[in-house]
């Protein structure tokens with residue numbers, strides 16, 4: 001068990017990388033998908049189940065946990081790993097993005113962000129220093145800098161000023177983070193949909209010699225080609241031997257195409273949120289269990305899956321649960337979806353090691369296009 005934070009590059013296939021992040025709480029096999037555990041829970045799942053599906057790390061949110069139950073309270077209760085019974089690595093987002101997408105009445109300045117809680121309306125101030133302090137109180141293994149995710153479309157000078165603010169905040173977060181052995185603080189590349197600003201942000205953050213780099217400001221509704229063009233610009237500008245994390249991504253197709261461009265880590269609410277809304281991700285594409293065509297279909301989602309939710313329950317039963325609003329419907333579909341996402345990542349890791357990623361990606365796309373037989 002290592003007491004430090006180490007990223008090892010084990011294999012490459014084109015721009016794609018097979019790696020490992022080793023940390024005191026465990027090893028993260030990359031490319032990796034991080035199930036989203038926003039408020040200290042991966043919704044509708046037991047943590048043992050999440051682990052059994054192959055997740056090496058989960059994501060938590062500073063914004064949600066600082067509002068409820070409170071960072072100091074979680075610290076008094078032994079930290080987020082103890083509180084949520086997840087002893088493996090946790091990455092926490094810094095809160096800026098959630099403030100801008102969830103909080104009411106927020107004000108952003110050089111100092112930080114001020115906002116009213118969407119829960120009880122209490123006003124909170126979050127500086128880069130306070131965000132890092134909260135993530136430390138939670139016991140987070142990988143802490144994200146506080147940044148600003150500018151809403152697109154935006155004028156170039158607006159994107160530039162926002163990107164430069166995030167760079168100044170990265171510097172302040174690095175100082176606030178200090179030296180926490182075995183933990184890491186990642187910078188976040190911004191720059192909107194402007195390739196030159198993206199490269200400037202990546203190069204400036206590289207100069208801070210951080211342990212890892214996230215690509216932010218994407219997966220906010222932009223067309224996939226725009227997101228991929230930004231990755232084509234950013235990844236070559238980031239250090240080869242440090243992990244790269246694309247925030248908020250994505251669908252299986254987004255993930256495959258981003259791995260092919262050199263991304264190592266992902267998080268997305270899609271598999272869990274879609275599961276709660278009756279949507280199943282499978283190797284034959286998406287299946288909407290709300291659709292009446294499933295009402296008497298006795299087939300499982302995927303008879304060849306090793307996940308009981310995919311293998312042992314008929315579509316008719318899942319359709320019934322979803323239509324009836326039964327909790328088990330969301331539980332089984334979340335279980336299926338996270339299982340599919342983890343098997344997708346395992347397949348990508350194997351394909352990169354074997355040097356056959358292009359063929360594997362083509363086979364995946366064919367399966368999704370073939371649709372549900």
Ligand SMILES: CC1(C)O[C@H]2[C@@H](O1)[C@@]1(COC(C)(C)O1)O[C@@H]2CNc1nc2cc3nc(N)[nH]c(=O)c3cc2[nH]1
Nearest residue numbers: 093094097101147149216217218219220221247248269
């Ligand atoms: C707010 C919520 C739950 O997070 C999801 C989902 O809604 C939604 C809303 O609309 C879609 C696109 C469908 O996905 O966007 C989220 C997924 N995209 C995303 N997450 C991000 C997190 C981020 N964190 C930081 N610190 N900085 C960023 O630049 C950043 C960018 C991100 N982009």
